[in-house]
Amino acid sequence: xxxxxxxxxxxxxxxxxxxxxxxxxxxxxxxxxxxxxxxxxxxxxxxxxxxxxxxxxxxxxxxxxxxxxxxxxxxxxxxxxxxxxxxxxxxxxxxxxxxxxxxxxxxxxxxxx
Amino acid sequence: xxxxxxxxxxxxxxxxxxxxxxxxxxxxxxxxxxxxxxxxxxxxxxxxxxxxxxxxxxxxxxxxxxxxxxxxxxxxxxxxxxxxxxxxxxxxxxxxxxxxxxxxxxxxxxxxxxxxxxxxxxxxxxxxxxxxxxxxxxxxxxxxxxxxxxxxxxxxxxxxxxxxxxxxxxxxxxxxxxxxxxxxxxxxxxxxxxxxxxxxxxxxxxxxxxxxxxxxxxxxxxxxxxxxxxxxxxxxxxxxxxxxxxxxxxxxxxxxxxxxxxxxxxxxxxxxxxxxxxxxxxxxxxxxxxxxxxxxxxxxxxxxxxxxxxxxxxxxxxxxxxxxxxxxxxxxxxxxxxxxxxxxxxxxxxxxxxxxxxxxxxxxxxxxxxxxxxxxxxxxxxxxxxxxxxxxxxxxxxxxxxxxxxxxxxxxxxxxxxxxxxxxxxxxxxxxxxxxxxxxxxxxxxxxxxxxxxxxxxxxxxxxxxxxxxxxxxxxxxxxxxxxxxxxxxxxxxxxxxxxxxxxxxxxxxxxxxxxxxxxxxxxxxxxxxxxxxxxxxxxxxxxxxxxxxxxxxxxxxxxxxxxxxxxxxxxxxxxxxxxxxxxxxxxxxxxxxxxxxxxxxxxxxxxxxxxxxxxxxxxxxxxxxxxxxxxxxxxxxxxxxxxxxxxxxxxxxxxxxxxxxxxxxxxxxxxxxxxxxxxxxxxxxxxxxxxxxxxxxxxxxxxxxxxxxxxxxxxxxxxxxxxxxxxxxxxxxxxxxxxxxxxxxxxxxxxxxxxxxxxxxxxxxxxxxxxxxxxxxxxxxxxxxxxxxxxxxxxxxxxx
Numbered sequence: 001x002x003x004x005x006x007x008x009x010x011x012x013x014x015x016x017x018x019x020x021x022x023x024x025x026x027x028x029x030x031x032x033x034x035x036x037x038x039x040x041x042x043x044x045x046x047x048x049x050x051x052x053x054x055x056x057x058x059x060x061x062x063x064x065x066x067x068x069x070x071x072x073x074x075x076x077x078x079x080x081x082x083x084x085x086x087x088x089x090x091x092x093x094x095x096x097x098x099x100x101x102x103x104x105x106x107x108x109x110x111x112x113x
Numbered sequence: 114x115x116x117x118x119x120x121x122x123x124x125x126x127x128x129x130x131x132x133x134x135x136x137x138x139x140x141x142x143x144x145x146x147x148x149x150x151x152x153x154x155x156x157x158x159x160x161x162x163x164x165x166x167x168x169x170x171x172x173x174x175x176x177x178x179x180x181x182x183x184x185x186x187x188x189x190x191x192x193x194x195x196x197x198x199x200x201x202x203x204x205x206x207x208x209x210x211x212x213x214x215x216x217x218x219x220x221x222x223x224x225x226x227x228x229x230x231x232x233x234x235x236x237x238x239x240x241x242x243x244x245x246x247x248x249x250x251x252x253x254x255x256x257x258x259x260x261x262x263x264x265x266x267x268x269x270x271x272x273x274x275x276x277x278x279x280x281x282x283x284x285x286x287x288x289x290x291x292x293x294x295x296x297x298x299x300x301x302x303x304x305x306x307x308x309x310x311x312x313x314x315x316x317x318x319x320x321x322x323x324x325x326x327x328x329x330x331x332x333x334x335x336x337x338x339x340x341x342x343x344x345x346x347x348x349x350x351x352x353x354x355x356x357x358x359x360x361x362x363x364x365x366x367x368x369x370x371x372x373x374x375x376x377x378x379x380x381x382x383x384x385x386x387x388x389x390x391x392x393x394x395x396x397x398x399x400x401x402x403x404x405x406x407x408x409x410x411x412x413x414x415x416x417x418x419x420x421x422x423x424x425x426x427x428x429x430x431x432x433x434x435x436x437x438x439x440x441x442x443x444x445x446x447x448x449x450x451x452x453x454x455x456x457x458x459x460x461x462x463x464x465x466x467x468x469x470x471x472x473x474x475x476x477x478x479x480x481x482x483x484x485x486x487x488x489x490x491x492x493x494x495x496x497x498x499x500x501x502x503x504x505x506x507x508x509x510x511x512x513x514x515x516x517x518x519x520x521x522x523x524x525x526x527x528x529x530x531x532x533x534x535x536x537x538x539x540x541x542x543x544x545x546x547x548x549x550x551x552x553x554x555x556x557x558x559x560x561x562x563x564x565x566x567x568x569x570x571x572x573x574x575x576x577x578x579x580x581x582x583x584x585x586x587x588x589x590x591x592x593x594x595x596x597x598x599x600x601x602x603x604x605x606x607x608x609x610x611x612x613x614x615x616x617x618x619x620x621x622x623x624x625x626x627x628x629x630x631x632x633x634x635x636x637x638x639x640x641x642x643x644x645x646x647x648x649x650x651x652x653x654x655x656x657x658x659x660x661x662x663x664x665x666x667x668x669x670x671x672x673x674x675x676x677x678x679x680x681x682x683x684x685x686x687x688x689x690x691x692x693x694x695x696x697x698x699x700x701x702x703x704x705x706x707x708x709x710x711x712x713x714x715x716x717x718x719x720x721x722x723x724x725x726x727x728x729x730x731x732x733x734x735x736x737x738x739x740x741x742x743x744x745x746x747x748x749x750x751x752x753x754x755x756x757x758x759x760x761x762x763x764x765x766x767x768x769x770x771x772x773x774x775x776x777x778x779x780x781x782x783x784x785x786x787x788x789x790x791x792x793x794x795x796x797x798x799x800x801x802x803x804x805x806x807x808x809x810x811x812x813x814x815x816x817x818x819x820x821x822x823x824x825x826x827x828x829x830x831x832x833x834x835x836x837x838x839x840x841x842x843x844x845x846x847x848x849x850x851x852x853x854x855x856x857x858x859x860x861x862x863x864x865x866x867x868x869x870x871x872x873x874x875x876x877x878x879x880x881x882x883x884x885x886x887x888x889x890x891x892x893x894x895x896x897x898x899x900x901x902x903x904x905x906x907x908x909x910x911x912x913x914x
Contacts, residue, residue: 001739006844008749012775014837015756017714021707021829026765026810028706030772033802034756037779042844044786047855049739054787057864057871065787066857067864067873073791074878075889081798082896085805089900092809103706 005045012038025091025101029084036080040073115173117187120157121241123150124234128227135223143222144212147230151208154237155201158194165194166612168619172243182304186243191616195455196240196364196371198613199462203363204233206591210470211355213588214477225265229356232258236364240371245294245304252290252336255365256283262360263352275348278683282335282345290332290372296325297379310378310623317382326380329372330389337369339427340397343420344679350412354473357412362419362465370423370458373430374621381434381622391431391530391545397424399548402555406562406663407670411472411482414563415465418508421552422461425523428545429454432526435533436625448622450526455617457519459609460507460602464516467595468504468563471497474584474592475567484562489572494583496593498568503596507603509560509656510553510649515602517649524549524645550648557656558663711832718835721843731842734849744785752778765810773803790874 012034019031047070052063055070095101127150134146164171171189178184189197208229215222235258238251256279264276294304300316301309316322333339338346349361360366373390380386401421408414433451474497475490476482491498503514510520527546574580583589602609659666701712725731755774762768776799783792860873860881870876878886 001741001745002848003733003735003738003845004741004745004749006841006848008752009844010837010841011753012756012837013840014833015760017833017836018760018829021710021714021826021833023707024765026806027768029806030759030768033772034759034775037775038840040791041779041782042840044783044788044791045844046848048737049786051739052787054789055861055873056789057873064861064873066855067860067877068855068857070788070791070874071877071882071885073788074794074874075885077791077794077798078889079892081802082893084802086896086899088802088805088809089903093903106706 001049002045005041005049009038009042009045012041023103025094025103025106028103029087029091032080032087033084036076036084040076043069043073043076114175115187116157117171117173117189117241118175118185120154121187121237122234123154124230124237128230128234131226131230132223135226142212142217143226144208144215147226148205148208148212150230151201151204151233155198155205158189158197158201161189161194162612165189165191165616168616177247181246182298183246184244185247186305187241188243188307189241190620191613191618192371192374192620193241195459195613195617196367197237199367199459200233200236200240200364203359203462203466203595206466206470206594207355207359210358210473210588210591211353213585214355214473215353225262225353228258228261228265229359232262232360232365236368239368243305243307245297245306245309248306249287249291249294252332252368253284253287255368256280256287256336259283259349259360259365262356263349265353265356266351269351271348272351275345275351279345279349281687282342286332286335286342289328289335293325293328293332296321296328300325306375306379310376313379313382316379322383323385326383326385326389329376329380330386330393333369333372334393335369336372337366337423337427338397338420339369339393339424340400340420341679343397343401343417344683346420347413347416350410350416354412354469354476357415358466358469358473361416362469363462366419366423367426367458367462370426370430370454373427374454374617377430377434377621378623381437387431387434389431390434391428394424394426394428394431395545395548395552397421398428399424399552399555402552402559405559406555407667408559409484411475411484411487411563411567412469414484414559415468415472418556418559419461419465421556422457422465422508425549425552426454426457426461428549429457429523429526430621432530432545433622435530436622438533447526447529448618448625449522449529451618451621452614453519453522453526455614455621456515456522456606456609459613460515460519460599463595463598463602464504464507464514467500467592467599468508470588470592470595471501471504474588477588478582478584484566486573487567488570489568491568494568496583496589498564500589500592500596501564501568503599504592505560505564507599509557510652513603514599515606516599518603518606520553521645521649524553524648525643528644546648550652553648553652554656554659557652558660561656561660562663711828714832714836718832718839721839722835725839725842725846730850731846732849733845737849737851742785745782748778748781748785752782766807769803769806769810772806773799776802788874790872 016031016033016035016038019027019034022028022031047066047068051065053059053061053065055064055067091101094106098106100106127147131143131147135143138146161171168191172186173188174184174186176184208226211225211229215225232255235251235254239248239255242248242251260276260280263279264272266272297309297316298304300319300321301312303309335342346361346366350357352360377386398421401417401419401424405414405417405421408417429450433448433454436447436451472482474494475487478494479487479490481487507514507516510516524546527549530542530545533542701708752775755771755778759768759771759775762771776795780792780795780799783789783795860877864870864873864876868876868880870880
């Protein structure tokens with residue numbers, strides 16, 4: 001199962017990278033979203049999959065899934081949500097002010113002030 | 114803190130007070146407040162002469178950074194004292210001269226004297242420091258204050274150019290010297306010069322010895338304007354003339370000479386040292402005197418003449434080191450070169466100082482320094498003329514002035530090179546006396562040009578800006594004092610020999626002094642019809658002929674193409690470095706985010722891929738895998754399809770919805786992998802994010818119309834495939850290489866016992882690892898505030914109207 005997941009994660013990273021290399025700001029943000037999904041799944045996979053019951057003591061199981069990666073992912077989800085929403089609003093405002101979401105036109109080099 | 118330390122830092126202390134004097138006493142020339150200090154210091158250092166002439170060395174120490182072995186140790190021995198006397202003595206004269214040279218109303222006197230005092234203190238620090246790091250500190254201080262002084266008239270472009278050039282070259286050398294100092298420390302474990310010198314024979318064959326030697330010599334050569342680093346000195350002539358007289362003839366340019374002399378006990382055993390110091394010196398001597406002849410600016414002539422005389426002293430120091438290699442021969446046979454170096458050092462400071470002051474007077478009284486415009490000033494300025502005559506005749510090496518004596522000794526030293534049979538000198542050694550002799554001929558020519566083109570010949574009043582007249586007395590006193598020293602040292606050279614030159618020799622060549630023997634220095638004025646005398650006669654004869662026929666062979670200088678001059682190389686090099694780095698930066702910093710991402714991802718692939726490959730880290734073990742279930746396979750297929758479809762989605766709306774699909778599938782994965790809290794959070798957050806995406810972009814009407822696919826780019830595709838593959842490989846091999854068990858057993862066991870909860874994930878989040886959660890809350894709060902601020906705060910410059 002872990003090998004399959006590793007391949008799935010690799011594909012997620014691949015598509016995320018491809019989107020981040022595109023011109024449109026929206027696609028870049030979508031790329032970051034895919035990237036964070038990939039990262040979350042990676043953490044979970046590396047912790048080992050399907051090693052017992054959900055980490056709830058009420059289950060009275062012999063073994064439980066590792067709770068630590070889950071806690072880490074939960075934190076990561078919330079943080080990436082915060083960052084993504086900030087980034088989205090930033091992109092929205094940038095579009096409002098500058099009238100484009102093409103990254104090639106958003107160059108901040110000299111002379112473009 | 115001893116009196117000696119106070120003496121060294123007193124110029125710095127006075128420099129603090131100078132602006133106060135300047136503001137408070139506007140009607141008095143600020144120089145008068147400065148003048149007492151160098152005079153006081155000079156008399157203070159005079160009092161050391163009796164100590165030093167009995168080879169008693171005074172050492173005073175203050176602890177500065179003892180843990181690093183850096184202490185401010187002041188040491189007065191022969192060499193240090195000679196330089197201290199030059200610095201303070203000529204310093205006093207220069208300050209006196211500058212009082213008359215710089216107008217009270219026209220110039221920013223406060224800054225001038227602050228810089229000058231900084232320089233004086235730094236120079237004293239250089240020559241009296243025993244610790245190399247402290248020496249380096251003062252060394253850079255001299256570069257820095259000299260930079261300020263050269264750029265004193267900062268509104269002139271040439272001043273700024275000269276200041277920058279001298280700064281770049283001397284700081285380059287200074288840094289390399291620091292490297293040499295550190296290498297010496299690595300070899301010997303100390304920064305103190307005498308302790309390093311004590312270990313000189315042990316480090317001679319150390320692998321770092323030659324690099325240290327080269328680094329130190331680079332520092333000395335750049336500071337002392339040796340070929341090919343001499344190019345900064347002629348441009349430094351944009352400084353006010355007192356500065357040129359002080360820094361660029363008597364003191365700062367001799368710091369490199371000082372360093373070579375000071376570290377001779379460490380390095381002089383090496384043949385490389387002898388070759389480099391003597392070789393570069395003699396080349397500089399020749400090149401400087403050769404170039405001086407074609408100059409038409411008086412200060413230009415003096416600058417190149419300084420270069421050439423410094424080369425002469427340097428080559429003498431190199432040859433003098435040969436005495437260490439012939440223990441059997443009577444010591445004074447080769448040490449005559451060292452004696453000549455020290456003697457000429459003193460002589461050069463006297464006559465070059467006075468010549469600069471003379472040139473300053475001519476400039477000041479006529480408004481020009483161009484010898485093509487000058488002429489016939491003898492009758493207007495008789496005193497100045499006499500001073501110039503004394504100075505130039507001494508420079509050319511004519512009797513009865515002191516330059517004659519040192520030039521004779523110089524020839525002696527160079528002729529004796531012929532008798533050396535070490536370090537290949539038997540083959541190449543012949544060049545030394547020949548170059549020395551030719552250079553002396555050129556020296557004679559430019560000296561004569563300097564004095565006779567200025568003071569004799571046709572008087573051209575229409576070419577001069579002012580009507581020439583004799584300078585005020587105060588301006589004449591300093592060169593008169595220096596010129597009388599020229600004559601006194603010329604006629605009675607032995608007043609110096611016992612008290613100053615012998616102790617200096619003892620500092621330069623200490624290993625030749627055994628059993629409390631002293632160097633016996635005796636400079637004889639008339640030494641019989643020797644080969645040196647005939648060389649001098651030849652110099653005079655050929656020099657007179659060449660001087661009179663100068664217009665005929667002047668065109669020889671045009672043979673040397675302008676393109677190949679060292680200045681051109683320097684300017685080109687500077688240009689190349691600036692433009693080259695600008696262009697280089699421009700090629701890779703092109704402002705496209707995509708390009709930077711390409712760099713980042715490429716390096717990610719290369720570095721991680723390479724280390725996976727090189728460390729043989731890629732292993733797949735199948736013993737620790739979970740079984741594959743049907744649901745997971747379906748979900749995996751779905752997520753792959755969804756994410757790949759995003760790439761080909763034409764409309765942005767589709768992409769957003771597909772991203773949402775991926776998020777929900779991830780939530781389903783969380784369900785399958787027994788992570789209920791994650792699934793819950795993921796579902797909620799995915800819903801919110803997707804609605805945010807839609808909110809942001811669905812309602813921007815223009816965007817909807819601009820729908821297009823992502824253009825296919827092979828590089829992008831390759832890079833993203835590479836990233837994906839690398840991530841997969843890393844995931845596989847790290848999963849196969851688990852080194853130890855998870856620590857989660859502790860959480861599983863103690864969630865209820867210690868933290869009174871049954872949901873392990875929640876207990877970890879708020880109990881075991883509550884800090885993470887607190888700051889995650891902070892992240893959300895900051896994001897919320899940031900979004901609010903972004904939407905509400907509109908301080909952008911709205912287009913007017």
